[in-house]
Amino acid sequence: MTDQSVIAARNVWKLFGPDPKGYLAGMEAGRSFDAIRADGYIAGVKDVSIEVARGEILVIMGLSGSGKSTLVRCFSRLHEVSGGTVSIEGTDIGALSERDLIELRRSKMGMVFQSFGLLPHRTVLENVAFPLEMRGQDRHARRERALEVVKLVGLEGREDYFPRELSGGQQQRVGIARSLAIEPDIWFLDEPFSALDPLIRREMQDEFLRLQRMLSKTIVFITHDFDEALRLADRIAIMKDGGVEQCATPDEIVLNPATPYVAKFTEDVDKARVVHAGSLARRDLTGEGVPVDAKASVQDLARMLVQDARAAIPVTRNGAPIGAMPRDEALDILVGGT
Amino acid sequence: MAALSEGAPAGFAAPALGRNRVAVVLLAAAAVLTVAQYGGLLPAALHRVPESAVPPFAPMLDAAFNFVKDDLGLLALTRWLTEGLQWVLDVTANLLFGKRRWPNLGPIPWTAIAAVAGVVGYYLGGWRLALLGAGVFIWTALIGQWKDAMETMSVLVVAAPLAFAIGLGLGILAWKHRAVDAALRPILSALQTLPFFTYLLPAVIFFKVGPTAGAVATTIYAIPPMILMTTLxxxxxxxxxxxxxxxxGATRWQLLRHVYLPSARTEILVGVNQVIMLCLAMVVLTAFIGMPGLGAKLLSMMGSFKLGRSFEIGITIVLLAVMLDRMSKAWVVKQPVHHEKGTSWWRCHIHLVVGTVLFAAFCVLGQFVEVATEIGRRQSFSQGKLIDTWIKSFLAIDAVQAVTGFLRAFVNVQILIPFRNFLLSIPTPAFILAVMAFAMWLGGRRQAIVAGVFFGLVALSGWWDRSVITLYSVLSAVAIAALIGLPLAIAASRSERWSRRILLACDTAQTFPSFVYLIPAIMLFGITDIAVIFSILIFAMVPLIRYTVEGLRTVPAEMTEAADMAGATAMQKLWKVQLPLALPTMAVGFNQALMFAFFMVIIAAFIGTQDLGQELQRTLAGTDLGKNFVLGLCVALMALTFDLVILKWAKDRKRALGLD
Known part of the structure; x- marks a missing residue:
C-alpha cells in the first residue's frame, strides 16, 4: 500500500448466502458471477482491489445491481467483507473492535445516502447534530457546529423544519450537512443525487464541487449516471457483476476503454468535453509557441485547435512544460473521429 | 362443516388435483361413517369417544398447576407482585373515584377531567376531538355513571401502560433474537384464540379477586398486538x-433509542391504539370475575332485564371506546410541526399551559361547588325507566313482534335446530374426517394433519357435544352474517362514497367492546338461542364487510379498466375480475369473522347457552383451573384450525395472483 492512499481494498469479496466465508474458502479462483449464483450465492463484490488517494474523488459507476453500493459499504464496514481486507489509513478495519469501529466512524467518516436517511422525528438542526450527539458533545457545542454546517449547505433559516417539510433537494442538503458535521476526512456519497430532479441534480453537483474545493476531502462517490461521473471524478471505477471492469481517469476511460462493456458506456459521450490536453500530451514531443494548460479540455481549446497551424502544441501543468499534444489527434476528438 | 365447504365456489381452490382427490376420499369416508351411524351399524365407541377412554386432562392440568403454583412458589411470586400492582391500582382508584387509600387526594372533579380531555383532544385533532373528549366525560357524569366509569378507567390506566411496556420489550427482543421470535409466535397465536374466560380464572387464582386480577387479565390480553406491531x-x-x-457512530443502544424506536413510531402508536382498545374490551369483561365498574353494572342491569339502564351504560362504553380510539389514532397521524423562530415558550407549549390551568381551576372550583366535583344519584339525567318503556312498547308493536316471532319460529326451528341436530348426529371420527377434508382442500397436507390432531384432541377432551354446539353457533352465525354482509359490502363497494361510509361504520363498530353487542340482541330477542346467534352475527359481520369492501376497492384500476375495455358488463366484471382478485382479502375477513364469533360465543354464554362457554363461565365461580383450561383449549383448538387453514389458503392465493 502506498503512503498517501487513504482507503485501500485488497481482494475484497462480499458474498450473500448461507455461509459466505466457508464457501469462499473452498471456491476455486476465477469463478464467474453466474457460476457463483448457481451455487446459491450472490457476489455483491467480487475480488476488488482499489486504492483511494488523499484528496481524491473516486467515482464508482455502474448499473443497479453491479455492486457499487455494496462495495462502498464494505469500505465503511457497514457490511462485513467475506474475504480480503479493507484498510483505512493503514488500519485493517475488519480487525477493529466494535468500539474502535464506532470511534473511527465518529471521527473520520461521513456518508450521504440516496434516500437521504434522515430521522423523521428530528428537526434539520437535530438531524445535523445527530453524529455530534452520538459522540457525546455537549448541547451548546453541537448546536454551534450544526448551525455552521447548516449555513455551509445553504439551509439557513430552516433549522427548525422537519424533514417532511422540505423538498428533496433540501433534504439532501441536510444529509450532506449531517455527514460533514464531524469534519470527516473521508466522505462517502451513495448516489446522493439520483433521487432528485435533473435540474436540482445539476445544482447539487455544482454545490458538491464548491464544497469539495473548500474542504478537499477524500471522496468515494457512487453514481449510475456516467455524465455525473465524468463531471465530478478524478478517477472512475466502472463495476459490473460485483467486479471492477476498469479504474482510471475519465480521459483514459474515454480514450482507451479496457473492455467492450466499458466501451459501450463511453460510446455516446462527447469526448471533446472529457479529454484534457494533459492526457493527450506526449513527453517525447516538443512544440513551439504559446502553450496550453493541461487542465483545458479539447472543447475548451476548440477554436484555437481549428485556427492554429502547429502540428504539436506544447502543454504545461502548473506552469511547467510536460510535453506537447499532436494537434490532429485533438482535432480528431473534436470532430468525433477516433 | 360440510355445509361450509359446499358453500364456497370450488373453482378457486384447485392448485393441485391430487389434493382435491384426497379431500374427496376423506369426505366420502366421513359420509360412509355417518350413514352407518344412521343405519345403527356403527359401534358406540366409534360414535363418541367413550367416557372411559377420555384421558383425565383436567386433573392432570390441575396437578401441573398446583405443582407450579405451590411447589415452584409461583403463587408466592404473584402474590408479591400483586402487592405492587395493588398499590398502583389504589393510587389510581383514589385519584379517579376517591377510594380511601394513599394519597387521599381524590376524587378529581369530573369537570377537571373533562376539561383536560378537551384540551388533549384539541391538541391531537382540533375542535372535533376536543368536543368528543370533553363531551364523553360530560355525558358520563350527567348520566350518573361517573363512578362506574372511573372504576373501569382506574384499571385501564394501569393495565394499558403495563401492556404497552411489556409488549414493547418483548417486541424488541423478538425482533433482535430469532429464537425469541420463534418461541413467541405460537404462544401469541394461541393467546389470541384462547377464550377470555381462560385468562380470567388463572388471574383470579394467582392475583386474588378484584381489580388486581382484572388488571392482570386485561394486561395479558392486550400484550400480543403490541408485540406484533413493535416487531413489524x-x-x-x-x-x-x-x-x-x-x-x-451510534452504539447499539443509541441506535435502538434514537434511530429504530423513533422511526417505528407509527407502528408503535398503532400498537398503542390496539392496546387501549383491547384493554377497554377486556376490562369491561372482567365483570365476570367480580371487578366493579361499567361492565359489572351492565352485567347486573342486563341480568335483571333493566334494558333502559343497560342501554345507557352501553352508550357510555361505546362513547368511551370511540373517544379513546379516535384520540389514539389521531396521535398516530400527528406529525411534528416547527414553530417560527422566536416563538415564546408559552406559545410553543400552549396546550400544556391551558390544560394545566383548566385542570387547576376546576379542581379549585370543585372545592366550592359540589356539582362540579360529583353528580349525585338524584341529580343525574338518567332516563332508564323511560327508555325501558320505549323499548318495551317498540317491541310490542305488532310488526316488530311478527318479525322477531318469525325469526324465532322459522329460522330457529326450521333451520338452526335441524342444523345443530345434524352436526350432533355425525359420529366423532366422521366429523374429524370432514374437517380434515376441508383443511386438505383449502390448505394442504400439513393443514389437514394439524386439523386432525386438533379436533382429535377436542374429541379426547370429553367435551365433544358442547364443542360441536359451540361450532354450530359460530358457523351458523358467520354463515348468516355472510348472507347479509357480503351483498351489502359488494353493493357499497361500487361507490367511493358508500365504501368510505361503510368502512367508517365498520371501524367504529370494531372499537366497541364485544360486551355491548349483547345489548341489542337481548333487547330484540330476549333470552333465547336466536339472541345468541344474533349477537355473534352482528359482531362477526363487521370484519366480513370491512375486508370485502377493502378487497374489492383495492383491485388494481388497470384490471377493472381492462375488463371495461373488453366490454364486460358490471356483473361480469364483478364475477370474473373483482371477486376472484378480492377473494384472498375476503378470506382474511372471513377468518377474522370466525375468530370474532368464537370469541363472542363464549360471552354469549351469559344469555344462556349449552356450549363450552356455559361450562367455562361456571368454572369461574370455583377454582377448577384444570377444567377451565381444557374447555378453553377446546375453543382455541377449533379456532386455530380455521385460522391456520384459511390464512394458508389466502396466502397461497395471494401469491398465485401476484398480489403480495
Missing part, C-alpha cells in the same frame, strides 16, 4: 436510516 415497525425501518445512524 422495527423491521420496517429503512435500511438507509439505520446505516445513517451507524455511520454517525
Amino acid at each position: 415497525g422495527l423491521q420496517k425501518v429503512p435500511a438507509e436510516v439505520v446505516e445513517a445512524g451507524e455511520m454517525s
Whole structure:
C-alpha cells in the first residue's frame, strides 16, 4: 500500500448466502458471477482491489445491481467483507473492535445516502447534530457546529423544519450537512443525487464541487449516471457483476476503454468535453509557441485547435512544460473521429 | 362443516388435483361413517369417544398447576407482585373515584377531567376531538355513571401502560433474537384464540379477586398486538436510516433509542391504539370475575332485564371506546410541526399551559361547588325507566313482534335446530374426517394433519357435544352474517362514497367492546338461542364487510379498466375480475369473522347457552383451573384450525395472483 492512499481494498469479496466465508474458502479462483449464483450465492463484490488517494474523488459507476453500493459499504464496514481486507489509513478495519469501529466512524467518516436517511422525528438542526450527539458533545457545542454546517449547505433559516417539510433537494442538503458535521476526512456519497430532479441534480453537483474545493476531502462517490461521473471524478471505477471492469481517469476511460462493456458506456459521450490536453500530451514531443494548460479540455481549446497551424502544441501543468499534444489527434476528438 | 365447504365456489381452490382427490376420499369416508351411524351399524365407541377412554386432562392440568403454583412458589411470586400492582391500582382508584387509600387526594372533579380531555383532544385533532373528549366525560357524569366509569378507567390506566411496556420489550427482543421470535409466535397465536374466560380464572387464582386480577387479565390480553406491531415497525425501518445512524457512530443502544424506536413510531402508536382498545374490551369483561365498574353494572342491569339502564351504560362504553380510539389514532397521524423562530415558550407549549390551568381551576372550583366535583344519584339525567318503556312498547308493536316471532319460529326451528341436530348426529371420527377434508382442500397436507390432531384432541377432551354446539353457533352465525354482509359490502363497494361510509361504520363498530353487542340482541330477542346467534352475527359481520369492501376497492384500476375495455358488463366484471382478485382479502375477513364469533360465543354464554362457554363461565365461580383450561383449549383448538387453514389458503392465493 502506498503512503498517501487513504482507503485501500485488497481482494475484497462480499458474498450473500448461507455461509459466505466457508464457501469462499473452498471456491476455486476465477469463478464467474453466474457460476457463483448457481451455487446459491450472490457476489455483491467480487475480488476488488482499489486504492483511494488523499484528496481524491473516486467515482464508482455502474448499473443497479453491479455492486457499487455494496462495495462502498464494505469500505465503511457497514457490511462485513467475506474475504480480503479493507484498510483505512493503514488500519485493517475488519480487525477493529466494535468500539474502535464506532470511534473511527465518529471521527473520520461521513456518508450521504440516496434516500437521504434522515430521522423523521428530528428537526434539520437535530438531524445535523445527530453524529455530534452520538459522540457525546455537549448541547451548546453541537448546536454551534450544526448551525455552521447548516449555513455551509445553504439551509439557513430552516433549522427548525422537519424533514417532511422540505423538498428533496433540501433534504439532501441536510444529509450532506449531517455527514460533514464531524469534519470527516473521508466522505462517502451513495448516489446522493439520483433521487432528485435533473435540474436540482445539476445544482447539487455544482454545490458538491464548491464544497469539495473548500474542504478537499477524500471522496468515494457512487453514481449510475456516467455524465455525473465524468463531471465530478478524478478517477472512475466502472463495476459490473460485483467486479471492477476498469479504474482510471475519465480521459483514459474515454480514450482507451479496457473492455467492450466499458466501451459501450463511453460510446455516446462527447469526448471533446472529457479529454484534457494533459492526457493527450506526449513527453517525447516538443512544440513551439504559446502553450496550453493541461487542465483545458479539447472543447475548451476548440477554436484555437481549428485556427492554429502547429502540428504539436506544447502543454504545461502548473506552469511547467510536460510535453506537447499532436494537434490532429485533438482535432480528431473534436470532430468525433477516433 | 360440510355445509361450509359446499358453500364456497370450488373453482378457486384447485392448485393441485391430487389434493382435491384426497379431500374427496376423506369426505366420502366421513359420509360412509355417518350413514352407518344412521343405519345403527356403527359401534358406540366409534360414535363418541367413550367416557372411559377420555384421558383425565383436567386433573392432570390441575396437578401441573398446583405443582407450579405451590411447589415452584409461583403463587408466592404473584402474590408479591400483586402487592405492587395493588398499590398502583389504589393510587389510581383514589385519584379517579376517591377510594380511601394513599394519597387521599381524590376524587378529581369530573369537570377537571373533562376539561383536560378537551384540551388533549384539541391538541391531537382540533375542535372535533376536543368536543368528543370533553363531551364523553360530560355525558358520563350527567348520566350518573361517573363512578362506574372511573372504576373501569382506574384499571385501564394501569393495565394499558403495563401492556404497552411489556409488549414493547418483548417486541424488541423478538425482533433482535430469532429464537425469541420463534418461541413467541405460537404462544401469541394461541393467546389470541384462547377464550377470555381462560385468562380470567388463572388471574383470579394467582392475583386474588378484584381489580388486581382484572388488571392482570386485561394486561395479558392486550400484550400480543403490541408485540406484533413493535416487531413489524422495527423491521420496517429503512435500511438507509439505520446505516445513517451507524455511520454517525451510534452504539447499539443509541441506535435502538434514537434511530429504530423513533422511526417505528407509527407502528408503535398503532400498537398503542390496539392496546387501549383491547384493554377497554377486556376490562369491561372482567365483570365476570367480580371487578366493579361499567361492565359489572351492565352485567347486573342486563341480568335483571333493566334494558333502559343497560342501554345507557352501553352508550357510555361505546362513547368511551370511540373517544379513546379516535384520540389514539389521531396521535398516530400527528406529525411534528416547527414553530417560527422566536416563538415564546408559552406559545410553543400552549396546550400544556391551558390544560394545566383548566385542570387547576376546576379542581379549585370543585372545592366550592359540589356539582362540579360529583353528580349525585338524584341529580343525574338518567332516563332508564323511560327508555325501558320505549323499548318495551317498540317491541310490542305488532310488526316488530311478527318479525322477531318469525325469526324465532322459522329460522330457529326450521333451520338452526335441524342444523345443530345434524352436526350432533355425525359420529366423532366422521366429523374429524370432514374437517380434515376441508383443511386438505383449502390448505394442504400439513393443514389437514394439524386439523386432525386438533379436533382429535377436542374429541379426547370429553367435551365433544358442547364443542360441536359451540361450532354450530359460530358457523351458523358467520354463515348468516355472510348472507347479509357480503351483498351489502359488494353493493357499497361500487361507490367511493358508500365504501368510505361503510368502512367508517365498520371501524367504529370494531372499537366497541364485544360486551355491548349483547345489548341489542337481548333487547330484540330476549333470552333465547336466536339472541345468541344474533349477537355473534352482528359482531362477526363487521370484519366480513370491512375486508370485502377493502378487497374489492383495492383491485388494481388497470384490471377493472381492462375488463371495461373488453366490454364486460358490471356483473361480469364483478364475477370474473373483482371477486376472484378480492377473494384472498375476503378470506382474511372471513377468518377474522370466525375468530370474532368464537370469541363472542363464549360471552354469549351469559344469555344462556349449552356450549363450552356455559361450562367455562361456571368454572369461574370455583377454582377448577384444570377444567377451565381444557374447555378453553377446546375453543382455541377449533379456532386455530380455521385460522391456520384459511390464512394458508389466502396466502397461497395471494401469491398465485401476484398480489403480495
